[in-house]
Amino acid sequence: MTDTRIERLAALLVDYSLELREGKVLRIDSLDAGSPLVLALYGAALRAGGLPYTNVSLSGLGEALFQYGSDEQLTYLSPIQWEEIEHLDALVTIWSESNTRAFSRVDPTRHAAYIAAQRKLSNRRWERISSGEMSWCGTLYPTNAHAQEAEMSLAEYEDFVYAACHVHEKDPAAHWRAVSSQLKARAAELGGVRELRILGPETDLRVGVEGRSWLAADGRYNLPDGEVFTSPLETETEGEIRYTFPAVYHGREVEDVRLRFEGGRVVEAEAARGDDYLQSLLEMDAGARVLGEVAFGLNYEIDRFTRNILFDEKIGGTMHLALGSGFPQSGGQNTSGLHWDMICDLRREGEVHADGELIWKDGRFLADPVLEMVESRVRG
Amino acid sequence: MSSDRVLRLADVLVGYSTRVREGDLVCIDTGPAAAPLIRELWRRVLEAGGHPQLRLDVDGAPELLLREGSDEQMSWVSPLRRAEVEKADVRIAVYADVNTRANSGVDPERQARLERAHDPIRRIHFSRVASGDLRYVVTLYPTLAAAQDADMSLSDYEDFVFRAGLLERDDPRAEWEALGRAYGLVADRLGRHAEIRVVGDGTDLTLGVNGRTWVASDGRENFPDGEVFTGPVESRVDGTISFTYPSSHAGRRISGVKLEFRGGEVVRAEAEEGETFLREMLALDEGARRAGEFAFGLNEALTEFTGHTLFDEKIGGTVHLALGASYPETGGQVQSALHWDLVCDLRNGGEVYADGELVYRDGRFLDGVV
Numbered sequence: 062m063t064d065t066r067i068e069r070l071a072a073l074l075v076d077y078s079l080e081l082r083e084g085k086v087l088r089i090d091s092l093d094a095g096s097p098l099v100l101a102l103y104g105a106a107l108r109a110g111g112l113p114y115t116n117v118s119l120s121g122l123g124e125a126l127f128q129y130g131s132d133e134q135l136t137y138l139s140p141i142q143w144e145e146i147e148h149l150d151a152l153v154t155i156w157s158e159s160n161t162r163a164f165s166r167v168d169p170t171r172h173a174a175y176i177a178a179q180r181k182l183s184n185r186r187w188e189r190i191s192s193g194e195m196s197w198c199g200t201l202y203p204t205n206a207h208a209q210e211a212e213m214s215l216a217e218y219e220d221f222v223y224a225a226c227h228v229h230e231k232d233p234a235a236h237w238r239a240v241s242s243q244l245k246a247r248a249a250e251l252g253g254v255r256e257l258r259i260l261g262p263e264t265d266l267r268v269g270v271e272g273r274s275w276l277a278a279d280g281r282y283n284l285p286d287g288e289v290f291t292s293p294l295e296t297e298t299e300g301e302i303r304y305t306f307p308a309v310y311h312g313r314e315v316e317d318v319r320l321r322f323e324g325g326r327v328v329e330a331e332a333a334r335g336d337d338y339l340q341s342l343l344e345m346d347a348g349a350r351v352l353g354e355v356a357f358g359l360n361y362e363i364d365r366f367t368r369n370i371l372f373d374e375k376i377g378g379t380m381h382l383a384l385g386s387g388f389p390q391s392g393g394q395n396t397s398g399l400h401w402d403m404i405c406d407l408r409r410e411g412e413v414h415a416d417g418e419l420i421w422k423d424g425r426f427l428a429d430p431v432l433e434m435v436e437s438r439v440r441g
Numbered sequence: 442m443s444s445d446r447v448l449r450l451a452d453v454l455v456g457y458s459t460r461v462r463e464g465d466l467v468c469i470d471t472g473p474a475a476a477p478l479i480r481e482l483w484r485r486v487l488e489a490g491g492h493p494q495l496r497l498d499v500d501g502a503p504e505l506l507l508r509e510g511s512d513e514q515m516s517w518v519s520p521l522r523r524a525e526v527e528k529a530d531v532r533i534a535v536y537a538d539v540n541t542r543a544n545s546g547v548d549p550e551r552q553a554r555l556e557r558a559h560d561p562i563r564r565i566h567f568s569r570v571a572s573g574d575l576r577y578v579v580t581l582y583p584t585l586a587a588a589q590d591a592d593m594s595l596s597d598y599e600d601f602v603f604r605a606g607l608l609e610r611d612d613p614r615a616e617w618e619a620l621g622r623a624y625g626l627v628a629d630r631l632g633r634h635a636e637i638r639v640v641g642d643g644t645d646l647t648l649g650v651n652g653r654t655w656v657a658s659d660g661r662e663n664f665p666d667g668e669v670f671t672g673p674v675e676s677r678v679d680g681t682i683s684f685t686y687p688s689s690h691a692g693r694r695i696s697g698v699k700l701e702f703r704g705g706e707v708v709r710a711e712a713e714e715g716e717t718f719l720r721e722m723l724a725l726d727e728g729a730r731r732a733g734e735f736a737f738g739l740n741e742a743l744t745e746f747t748g749h750t751l752f753d754e755k756i757g758g759t760v761h762l763a764l765g766a767s768y769p770e771t772g773g774q775v776q777s778a779l780h781w782d783l784v785c786d787l788r789n790g791g792e793v794y795a796d797g798e799l800v801y802r803d804g805r806f807l808d809g810v811v
């Protein structure tokens with residue numbers, strides 16, 4: 062029996078996220094475990110008049126590349142992949158792991174070399190995405206491995222994922238359109254703020270954001286989605302922050318991270334577990350000690366930590382502040398090789414002040430955004 | 442299949458059939474049911490210094506396209522497929538069907554259209570294989586669906602597939618090389634003749650083969666293997682041929698096919714089962730009514746029909762004829778989106794004459810070359 066939520070997620074991706082039009086080429090990337098969603102997407106794309114094709118691989122082959130491949134094989138980029146990128150109008154990435162810890166034992170140096178090589182391909186992809194030549198959306202198909210990571214049964218995890226995407230409802234696109242205008246209004250409002258002050262347990266951090274653009278993450282690039290984010294001024298972060306959720310980078314967890322910033326840079330850092338890893342990542346390059354992102358998580362269907370950044374960074378009532386690279390489209394200048402999202406839970410006792418005014422308490426903005434602001438900005 | 446068997450199969454495919462070398466881009470095309478073989482192929486290709494790339498079929502996707510696709514969607518070829526056939530050094534295709542009859546309810550005319558759309562890809566593939574630019578092998582991973590077609594349990598079918606590949610022998614590569622030399626003798630012998638006449642139950646067909654090359658097929662392009670094939674002279678196929686055993690083609694079952702050729706073209710065609718489909722295939726394009734290939738099956742380890750052409754066409758004592766495209770390396774000229782092998786059993790009273798002389802009876806060459 063087909064889960065209608067899969068069909069709705071597929072239709073939402075095709076019609077809302079990608080806005081796939083007749084005659085447009087869509088590639089669907091997945092591992093074999095994501096096949097039910099691959100097939101539903103393929104059907105939805107056909108019905109939209111698109112030209113879909115599938116690019117499905119088998120779980121376990123990535124690890125084998127590390128195990129048996131030489132350095133040259135590890136960093137090889139196939140001419141087929143280069144050729145394909147130029148032909149795509151749209152791309153969906155379905156994350157659907159059968160073992161989320163498959164790379165745990167891989168040599169970090171080799172892993173870094175692999176990622177650096179793949180980045181050449183993804184840079185070209187992002188070039189085409191940023192210029193509007195192609196659209197992209199990343200989503201997840203629930204597997205036992207992801208459920209296990211989240212400490213849920215598969216059935217519970219499916220409910221969690223599909224509720225977060227709002228595909229348990231009849232008309233998810235209507236929901237996301239409404240979310241989109243809310244988030245855009247909020248982003249426009251935050252665009253007028255010079256400084257945010259974040260107060261919480263062992264947290265008192267001032268983040269300068271003057272002149273930076275806030276962006277609404279409204280289901281175009283990720284499903285689920287639901288955040289507003291920007292890149293803060295690189296030299297204007299002062300104070301300290303304690304991250305209540307474990308900070309995960311490439312599958313490795315660092316617990317109870319505390320950071321102190323001066324003049325935009327981390328000057329003190331400690332973690333209850335994984336401190337060595339934290340210190341080594343801070344040494345990656347000059348930008349690794351500087352924030353690249355500050356964001357509000359606003360998807361209140363996501364109410365718990367599941368060890369997957371696709372969901373965790375959108376937990377309603379949290380903020381995340383990432384160390385490392387920023388977003389050029391926000392005005393961010395940080396070009397670090399690191400982008401490490403760390404999540405701060407502000408749902409119990411948390412306050413955010415904007416230029417001295419309390420705007421957020423215990424995980425909620427105090428007032429709805431004023432929708433007219435969007436229009437005035439557009440006109441301006 | 443047990444991991445030991447899978448290992449041996451992967452070893453032969455990578456080390457012998459496609460001879461993967463350092464730097465080769467190796468494209469693997471198959472379905473998820475072949476997962477154990479894929480993992481072993483992946484490892485072997487990496488160990489040989491190649492760059493493996495996998496494209497997995499998604500069960501149900503082709504059927505969706507056949508049922509719901511518009512004209513534009515049906516005639517479109519993905520950039521992945523095109524880039525793969527143009528840029529790969531090696532292709533390994535593995536049949537791993539989970540349902541060999543999934544397309545039974547699909548309009549045959551639409552199937553024909555889909556095949557036509559992929560003709561440009563087929564042409565590139567055939568010509569790169571013929572010129573040696575692309576090394577290609579097709580094999581089968583035993584699935585329940587294929588076992589069901591063969592009227593066998595999965596474990597019996599696995600035994601059958603394993604033995605057909607001579608994989609239980611100490612050195613399968615050496616076995617295939619030796620067989621290749623023996624098949625070469627048959628090819629040499631047939632190459633001396635201008636005309637072949639096949640006579641059997643419901644069959645009396647004469648084919649001109651003057652100037653054409655007979656190719657001995659030794660486990661490199663098909664695995665398992667065992668045939669010598671050529672491309673008959675296009676205007677010189679005359680008479681009738683009846684095909685013995687039902688087969689699954691393009692996701693549906695066909696049986697009792699009987700064809701009459703005149704001047705190289707099919708002038709009459711009938712089938713007990715799947716006749717509409719047969720007619721659509723014959724109407725596919727200009728070349729689909731012609732015999733692009735004629736071949737002798739020579740693999741004595743294969744004795745029973747199993748419903749899969751990869752095996753049936755190699756049964757020692759059979760011949761097969763393909764409607765549609767010929768292989769350029771034989772000198773055959775037929776161009777078509779179709780290449781459909783149909784098998785005729787000659788083990789019970791069948792005869793073959795070469796330039797009028799009886800050379801083959803009851804499924805064997807009389808001078809015992811094989």
